[in-house]
Amino acid sequence: MKRTHMWGTVRTAALCLLSMVVLLSGCALTFGYRHVDWMISWQLDHYLDLTAGQRRDVTARLKPLLARHRTEAIPQYEQFLKELQQRVSRGLTREDLEWMYASYDRFREDLFERAVPDGSALLMTVSERQVRNLEDVFRKEEHKFVRTLQGSTSKRLEERTRKMLAMAEDWLGPLSADQVARLSPFTKALPDTQPVSWHYRRQRQQELLTLLRRPASLEDMSRELRMIFVQADQTAPAGYRELVGELRASLTVLLLETDRLLTAQQRRKAVTSIQRLIDDLHGLSPGS
Numbered sequence: 001m002k003r004t005h006m007w008g009t010v011r012t013a014a015l016c017l018l019s020m021v022v023l024l025s026g027c028a029l030t031f032g033y034r035h036v037d038w039m040i041s042w043q044l045d046h047y048l049d050l051t052a053g054q055r056r057d058v059t060a061r062l063k064p065l066l067a068r069h070r071t072e073a074i075p076q077y078e079q080f081l082k083e084l085q086q087r088v089s090r091g092l093t094r095e096d097l098e099w100m101y102a103s104y105d106r107f108r109e110d111l112f113e114r115a116v117p118d119g120s121a122l123l124m125t126v127s128e129r130q131v132r133n134l135e136d137v138f139r140k141e142e143h144k145f146v147r148t149l150q151g152s153t154s155k156r157l158e159e160r161t162r163k164m165l166a167m168a169e170d171w172l173g174p175l176s177a178d179q180v181a182r183l184s185p186f187t188k189a190l191p192d193t194q195p196v197s198w199h200y201r202r203q204r205q206q207e208l209l210t211l212l213r214r215p216a217s218l219e220d221m222s223r224e225l226r227m228i229f230v231q232a233d234q235t236a237p238a239g240y241r242e243l244v245g246e247l248r249a250s251l252t253v254l255l256l257e258t259d260r261l262l263t264a265q266q267r268r269k270a271v272t273s274i275q276r277l278i279d280d281l282h283g284l285s286p287g288s
Contacts, residue, residue: 033070033284034284036066037059037062037063037066040058040062041055041058041059041062044058046137047133047134047137048126048130048133048134049129049130049133050130054122054125057122057125058122061118061121061122062118065114065115065118068114069111069114070284070285070286071285071286073107073110073111073114074281074284074285075285076107077107077281078278078281078282078285080103080107081274081277081278081281082278084100084274085271085274085275085278087099088259088267088270088271088274089267089271091259091267092255092256092259093256094252094256097248097251097252097255097256101248105233109230109231112229112230113226113230116222116225116226116229116230117222119225120218120221120222120225121218123211123212123221123225124218124221126212128213131209131212131213134209134212135209138202138205138209142198142202145194145198148194149194149195153192156192156194157188157192158188160187160190161184161187161188164187165180165183165184165187168183168258170273171269171270171273172262172266172269172270172273173265173266173269179261182257182261183254183257183258183261186250186253186254186257187254189250189253189254190247190250190251190254191243191246191247191250193243193247196239196240196243197240197243199240200236200237200240203237204228204232207224207228208228211224211225211228
C-alpha cells in the first residue's frame, strides 16, 4: 500500500505561520502567508521527491484548506493581538502570560486539527521509496544538528542571548546599557532546550516513519496523526513536558522583568509594533 506524507511539511509551515502570528516574529507576515502554499509544496518536494500527480493533489488540497484557515482562523489571531495590545499597554501580569501560553496552545491544536483530514488522505499514497527519502533527510538534519552541539555550550547560549535582545529591540526600540545588563542574566537563565527538544523531535520522526511503513486505514491514520501532533502535549515524554514547563516559567520571569523596565516610549513602541501586525493580519482577511 502506498501512502503520501504531507504532514511533516504542513507541521513545519504551520509552526512558521503560528510563530509569526502568535509569537510576534519579525517576518514579513503578509508575504509569508500569501506564499505558504508554495512553502509547503517546496518542502514536501524536498522531503519526499513528489511525483507530478502528488504535486497536483497537494495543490488541490491546499487551496481550500488555506482558504478556510484564512476565513476562520485569521480573525481569531487578530482578536488575540488586539487583546494582547491592551494588556501590553497597561503592563503585563503573570496571568496575562498564562493567557498567552494557553492561546498559543489552542491555536496550535486548531491548526494541526485542520490539516488532519487532508493529511491523512495524502499519507495513504506515499511509496516506500519516498519514505526512505524522508528518512534520509531526517538523518542529514540530525547530523547537522549534532555538529552544532559539538561546539561550546556557553557560546551557543551567549548567541541566543544576543538574538533575543536584538529581537526585543526590533519590537521595543533601542535598549539602554542598564536594561541590557539587567535582562541578560534572565535570558541566559532560560533552560538549554536544544538537546531535549531534538531528542523529542527525533522520537516524533521515528513515530511518523513507523506509521508510514505499516498498513493502516484512513481512520487509523487520522487517529495516529492526532496523537502525534494535535495531542502532542498529552503524548510527549515526561522529560519534554517538564522542559516546556521550565521554559515557560523562566520566560515568564524574563518577560515580566522586561515589562517592568520599559520606558513610556518603549511601551508605546511595543503597542505600535503589535498594531502593525494587526494591520498585516487584517489585510489577509477575505475581501481585503
